[in-house]
Amino acid sequence: MTAPAEINLRLPPPDDAALDEGTLVARAREGDVQAFEQLVRRYQGPMYRLALRMLASTGDAEDVVQEVFLTAWRRLGQLEQDAAFVGWLYRTTTNRCLNVIRARKPTTDAELDQHESAGSSGRPERAAETSAQMTALTAALDLLTSEQRACWLLREVHGRSYDEIADATGTTSTAVRGRIARARAQLAEVMAPWR
Amino acid sequence: MAVNQPTQEYLLPCGRDVETVWERIDEVETGRANTHDIQCPYCGAARESLKVLRDLTGVLAADDTEPSRNLTNRIMAAVRADVRRHNMLALPTDEPGGVRVSEQAVAAVLRFAADTVGGVRARRCRVRQADSDALAIEVDMSIAVRAGGFTAAAIEQVRDRVTAAVGARIGVRLARLDLTVEDLYNA
Numbered sequence: 001m002t003a004p005a006e007i008n009l010r011l012p013p014p015d016d017a018a019l020d021e022g023t024l025v026a027r028a029r030e031g032d033v034q035a036f037e038q039l040v041r042r043y044q045g046p047m048y049r050l051a052l053r054m055l056a057s058t059g060d061a062e063d064v065v066q067e068v069f070l071t072a073w074r075r076l077g078q079l080e081q082d083a084a085f086v087g088w089l090y091r092t093t094t095n096r097c098l099n100v101i102r103a104r105k106p107t108t109d110a111e112l113d114q115h116e117s118a119g120s121s122g123r124p125e126r127a128a129e130t131s132a133q134m135t136a137l138t139a140a141l142d143l144l145t146s147e148q149r150a151c152w153l154l155r156e157v158h159g160r161s162y163d164e165i166a167d168a169t170g171t172t173s174t175a176v177r178g179r180i181a182r183a184r185a186q187l188a189e190v191m192a193p194w195r
Numbered sequence: 196m197a198v199n200q201p202t203q204e205y206l207l208p209c210g211r212d213v214e215t216v217w218e219r220i221d222e223v224e225t226g227r228a229n230t231h232d233i234q235c236p237y238c239g240a241a242r243e244s245l246k247v248l249r250d251l252t253g254v255l256a257a258d259d260t261e262p263s264r265n266l267t268n269r270i271m272a273a274v275r276a277d278v279r280r281h282n283m284l285a286l287p288t289d290e291p292g293g294v295r296v297s298e299q300a301v302a303a304v305l306r307f308a309a310d311t312v313g314g315v316r317a318r319r320c321r322v323r324q325a326d327s328d329a330l331a332i333e334v335d336m337s338i339a340v341r342a343g344g345f346t347a348a349a350i351e352q353v354r355d356r357v358t359a360a361v362g363a364r365i366g367v368r369l370a371r372l373d374l375t376v377e378d379l380y381n382a
Contacts, residue, residue: 018382019316020316020339020380020381020382022318022339022378022380023316023317023318023339023378023380026318026319026337027306027317027318027319029319030299030302030318030319030320030321031278031299031302032299032302032303032306033271033274033275033278034303036271036274037267037271037274040267040270040271041267044261044262044266044267044270045259045260045261045262048260048261048262048266049258049260052260053255058262058263061262062262062263062266062269065262065266065270066266066269066270066273069270069274070270070273070274070277073274073277074277133247133251134251134254134255137248137251137255156252156255156256157252157255157256158256159256181205181213181214181217182205184213184214184217184245184248185205185212185213185214187248188213188241188244188245188247188248189244191244191245191247191248191251192240192244194247195240195243195244195246195247
């Protein structure tokens with residue numbers, strides 16, 4: 001082979017940073033660690049934000065995200081379609097969060113709220129939460145049942161389909177719509193002072 | 196609780212439920228409000244609260260808070276520790292003692308070679324020792340090509356580069372290369 005090809009072999013392909021998801025998943029499934037790392041970098045943000053809103057704890061949220069991606073690495077071979085990867089991530093992250101919340105049960109939700117708001121150092125300062133409205137919304141989210149909160153976040157913040165949410169939370173899409181409607185009504189009530 | 200009447204407990208004094216008010220916000224905002232929408236104080240108040248919630252939800256959706264930088268490293272350290280390299284290929288050597296390389300490492304080099312062809316992205320790459328020759332390998336590779344950029348010449352180029360890489364980078368002979376174009380991608 002000619003010299004230019006030799007040189008090329010040492011350089012990353014020009015469009016390496018923006019490989020399509022199908023290619024990345026197919027490669028990761030083959031054991032390509034670099035491809036998997038790109039998937040981690042691409043999707044850890046949304047999974048972390050979902051877990052953070054579910055758990056209201058940066059440490060717990062990061063633990064969940066780490067477990068989800070390690071499980072993904074081990075189970076990629078069982079994933080039927082490459083395109084199903086993101087849906088799988090959302091489902092697994094949701095399940096892990098619900099499990100963490102169930103395991104916390106000895107502490108009631110109300111006590112947890114006080115604990116979290118008293119020790120605000122556990123939450124990083126975020127522009128999105130500087131307003132009093134956002135603080136109120138965050139507090140109201142924590143008062144929803146964990147299933148309602150999961151359904152509302154997945155639909156309204158992460159834009160997932162009702163069928164996908166039903167699959168992720170182990171229920172029917174009708175029940176999902178009901179949970180989201182209840183969540184919306186409760187959250188809107190808290191917004192009353194600002195209308 | 197009844198799933199077919201999901202918002203029964205959020206009935207407004209006027210008899211509508213909050214979800215109905217939510218579903219009618221678009222109508223009201225685009226000037227298609229009915230008399231009840233306009234005149235009912237309960238619906239009006241609920242609508243204003245829902246609009247505040249809608250705006251805040253937009254802020255949440257646009258939030259791009261990332262986990263600590265350390266998290267990616269933690270995840271990848273756990274992944275690397277989990278990698279098992281069981282399938283090994285023999286490499287030629289003049290010295291006593293064998294040299295072996297994992298099939299995964301060979302596959303990574305060959306995918307890389309295929310990627311150097313414009314509009315081609317290697318996907319699956321299976322490598323195995325040829326039955327006929329211990330220092331030859333058989334490769335089964337699938338690729339994705341850029342939509343609209345598929346040419347026979349590009350496929351031949353992939354074949355050339357993979358063949359070259361097997362010889363120059365790995366140091367063995369390519370006994371067989373099966374190439375499958377399995378997908379198109381948009382770039």
